[in-house]
Amino acid sequence: MALATFSIWRGEAGQGKYCKYTTEFSEGMVVLDVIHKIQAEQANDMAVRWNCKAGKCGSCSAEINGMPKLMCMTRMNQLDLSKPVTIEPMKAFPSIKDLVTDVSWNFRVKKQIKKFKPRPPDAPDGSWRMSQEDVDRVQEFRKCIECFLCQDVCHVLREHQLHDEFVGPRYFVYIAALEMHPLDTEDRISELAKAKGIGYCNITKCCTKVCPESITITDNAIIPLKERVVDEFYDPLKRLFRMFRR
Amino acid sequence: MAQAAASSKRGFGQTERRDLWWVEPLAIAIGLSGFVIYATWAAFQGNNYHYGPYLSPFYSPEIFGDSPHSWFGPLPAWWPLWLPFSPALLILWAPGGFRFTCYYYRGSYYKALWADPPACGVGEPRAHYRGERKFPLIVQNIHRYFMYIAVLFLFILGYDVWKALWFTNPATGAVQFGMGVGTLVLAMNVSLLGGYTLSCHSMRHLLGGRHDEVNKALFGRGCYNCISGLNRHHMKWAWFSLFWVAFSDVYVRLCSMGVWSDRRFF
Numbered sequence A: 001m002a003l004a005t006f007s008i009w010r011g012e013a014g015q016g017k018y019c020k021y022t023t024e025f026s027e028g029m030v031v032l033d034v035i036h037k038i039q040a041e042q043a044n045d046m047a048v049r050w051n052c053k054a055g056k057c058g059s060c061s062a063e064i065n066g067m068p069k070l071m072c073m074t075r076m077n078q079l080d081l082s083k084p085v086t087i088e089p090m091k092a093f094p095s096i097k098d099l100v101t102d103v104s105w106n107f108r109v110k111k112q113i114k115k116f117k118p119r120p121p122d123a124p125d126g127s128w129r130m131s132q133e134d135v136d137r138v139q140e141f142r143k144c145i146e147c148f149l150c151q152d153v154c155h156v157l158r159e160h161q162l163h164d165e166f167v168g169p170r171y172f173v174y175i176a177a178l179e180m181h182p183l184d185t186e187d188r189i190s191e192l193a194k195a196k197g198i199g200y201c202n203i204t205k206c207c208t209k210v211c212p213e214s215i216t217i218t219d220n221a222i223i224p225l226k227e228r229v230v231d232e233f234y235d236p237l238k239r240l241f242r243m244f245r246r
Numbered sequence B: 001m002a003q004a005a006a007s008s009k010r011g012f013g014q015t016e017r018r019d020l021w022w023v024e025p026l027a028i029a030i031g032l033s034g035f036v037i038y039a040t041w042a043a044f045q046g047n048n049y050h051y052g053p054y055l056s057p058f059y060s061p062e063i064f065g066d067s068p069h070s071w072f073g074p075l076p077a078w079w080p081l082w083l084p085f086s087p088a089l090l091i092l093w094a095p096g097g098f099r100f101t102c103y104y105y106r107g108s109y110y111k112a113l114w115a116d117p118p119a120c121g122v123g124e125p126r127a128h129y130r131g132e133r134k135f136p137l138i139v140q141n142i143h144r145y146f147m148y149i150a151v152l153f154l155f156i157l158g159y160d161v162w163k164a165l166w167f168t169n170p171a172t173g174a175v176q177f178g179m180g181v182g183t184l185v186l187a188m189n190v191s192l193l194g195g196y197t198l199s200c201h202s203m204r205h206l207l208g209g210r211h212d213e214v215n216k217a218l219f220g221r222g223c224y225n226c227i228s229g230l231n232r233h234h235m236k237w238a239w240f241s242l243f244w245v246a247f248s249d250v251y252v253r254l255c256s257m258g259v260w261s262d263r264r265f266f
């Protein structure tokens, strides 16, 4: 058994302070285990959201020493324990209590994205034909567990609080999965440029860095979408070409 | 949006991060500004940019100029005297613009040189933010046009490598096939620039990314997959090619100044 000190943000609705807790931990423990131990032994009223403890439900998102991480996937031996470990709730969302934030804004954003609209079936039995490799490309985006760590680290939301004008990396991944789907016929490019605010992204790749599912958010979802937006709005030759075709 | 959590708004550089988050932006800032300073200096020199069959990539294509590489001979008489001239100034806007609008460089200089943000999860100096949504940065969307020009430059630089294989014998005046260290330096340069240009995100879009069914791509799925493979390492291509293009200029310059002597293999 070794000792660790955690400095945990405690409070409600944005008002609060950091409280220090020292506790023992054993080999193989993750941050969430230690949080649970502190909750059981020293702070029974501490709020923390979690569910699967296997990095698959996306509930235990928090900031560990300033970086957005899943608490259940951060091993104690990855941390420098010579100083207290700082644990804070995500900063891009309103605080509810202690480590729990209100992430419902994300679900509202998702509802406003145009749904999957497949082309008419290819075969009389109502089925479609598509190539495996085309589906593989969007498969990467479907690994998302909606932990919202990417939303949390993105400075457009975190620092500039542009939640009304920018949907955030998570939803660019979602839109990319629909938009690049070989069967989908819906057009989301114009709203991407306008209401979804893709132009606010300045390609800093912080979202890619924190994604626990290792989705290449910036290179494979956002930049390809930005390029499609250019096709539609900012490519003078393409515009000219479209004008003549009409 | 309602009030954000915890200790949300932080001042410039404030963070709970413990790692050396400032090392990467600092290294990028040094690398990029070092390159810009050297390239500007070299471009304004207007001399020592060719040696034997070698032409510095900063000066290629040489549209007007005094070297035997010049396309249309010396500087025309109508060039206004007050305007500084060097063959490099006529062309450097193209590769410069390509790199300036490159998705990789954008992401990195926004962080390293403009602190927007200084690093992931670190407080910013300015509250106001427009991103690439409005003028001036909306102009970055022109990137694909610079990419088309960059492809053209690859052919020109490739031709320079071909010319760097033909040496004039000073005694007899005869032209003979050969190869020197300089030939390899220029060949390496065009290969790295080739990797950088082919791995460009706009290239990936053009050659397949824009289709939902990649089979419909210009040169088929194989080509798209290959570009995607290169694209995964776009950052490395960007830095290696940046370093090497500057080194190629240094090499030709020092040979031409007589500081280094070019080694001929045959």
Ligand code: SF4
Pocket: A150, A153, A154, A155, A156, A168, A169, A200, A201, A202, A203, A204, A205, A206, A207, A208, A218, A222
């Ligand atoms: S790459 Fe774009 S979406 Fe991702 S964190 Fe940076 S600004 Fe936000």
Ligand code: SF4
Pocket: A058, A143, A144, A145, A146, A147, A148, A149, A150, A151, A169, A170, A173, A210, A211, A212, A213, A214, A215, A217
């Ligand atoms: S994209 Fe990655 S970081 Fe963002 S919500 Fe999905 S799993 Fe989490």
Ligand code: FES
Pocket: B098, B101, B102, B103, B104, B105, B143, B147, B196, B197, B199, B200, B201, B202, B203, B234
């Ligand atoms: S994205 Fe880097 S060169 Fe095009």
